[in-house]
Every structure is written in C-alpha cells, then in structure tokens.
Amino acid sequence: MKIQEVKKGGIMVFELDGRLDSVTSNQLEKSLMACLQAGEKNVVIDFSKVDYISSAGLRVLLMVAKKTKSVGGKAVLAALSNNVKEVFDIAGFTTIFSIFAAEDEALASLTK
C-alpha cells in the first residue's frame, strides 16, 4: 500500500492507495500513530484508491478514532468505494465515523 501524507490547510491528509489488509495495516497504523504523536489532533483519510479493507484495517481505524477523540480531535474519512462502504456498514462503522464523499468536503468539515 502506498500512503501519501500531505498537509492541507493545516490538516494532515492520508491518501491511501492499495489494499488495507493484515499485511498493510501495520504500515498505516505506524504512519497515523507517528502523526498523532507529533501533536496532530485531526486527520483526514482518503480512501478513493482503496478497494479492499479487512478487519485488520478496521482495527487501525477504530484505534485512530479513539486516539483522536481522546485529544479532542477527529478522524474523518473520505471517498469510500462501494466495497469498503459495504464492510463499514456491516461492521457498524458508518455510524461511528464522519464520512464524506470527497476529500475537500472532509477537510471543510474540520476547518469550520
């Protein structure tokens, strides 16, 4: 999985490209945790190039949601593919995350 970290309008955006599974989720966990440890409170995760997520990926997202919330921030998700959305629905993640159709909308929700 390719992970691109870009700061946009003061907010860290993680643009993911590839499968989010038991092989790649550690990589995402490390990147996100390093970012939070560096003091970021809010993150946007862009899923537009992710067509596959397993529970290993869900686990990392849940962890990040809890961590950001504990420091008064938020993890916001953008551009879920149909496959990813379906897994989110089954796992009940659609109700615990703020999910936007596109990255710029996700960013806007944090800068209001």
Next chain:
Amino acid sequence: MIWLIKNDLAEIEKLAEKIEIYGESQGIPAVIISHINLSLDELITNIINYGYRDGLKHQIKIDLQLSETEIAVELRDDALPFNPLERPDPDINKKLDDRQIGGLGIYLVRQLMDQVEYRRQGEENIMFMKKCLRTDC
C-alpha cells in the same frame, strides 16, 4: 477447484487474485467473489497469526465447489485446534468509546456467508462455508 497456500500472510492476496480469475471464468458475480475472498482473508489471517507455534512451514488448503445454486468453500489447516465461531459477536451498535478493538473479522465472515461451520477432524481444523447464488439455495 483446489488451491494450496503456505502459512504466509502475503499468500492471501495472491489467492484472492486466483479466486477472482476463477470466479470470472465461471461467471460468478464479482460481489460474491469479493465476499468469499474477504471471508477467506479473515480466517486465514487468524490461522497464520495465531495457529502455529513451531515456526515451521505449513500448508493451508482451500477447496471451492460450485453448483448451480451455491458455492461451497472448505478451508483446511493443521494449526492448533481453534473454533473461531465460539467467539461472541462484537456489539456493533455501541458508541465509539465503548467499541472494542478486535473480534470484527469473524463477525464479517458470519455476515458475508450464508452458512459457516467448524469441525476438528484428526489433526485438522475444517471451516465449511456456503454462499448462495440464488435466493432459493
């Protein structure tokens, strides 16, 4: 169709690609193949991460049988005895603060498949799963 893989997490993506190609060749809807692949990923990941203590190479067997009404999937491994179905389902209606990290994998399998059974036979764990191709299967 039978596939044999090693106990290495990198094998799961390769297996998924092969099953996709096979599914396409048999005219199985892509959404059904993706449900089977995610279920296999969850189960095989558990087997590889927690099932072996000897540090040796092991083989995992995936057997996919197609009929007009359903796809039967059998997964066999020689890992330590483990019945993933004994694990209670996570409560997916809880709020973020109360949601537990973990337990979602097996839950996904249960939701994605129409039937899931476990048995231990000799030195093998056997997971049997069924996915309906029609509403009357």
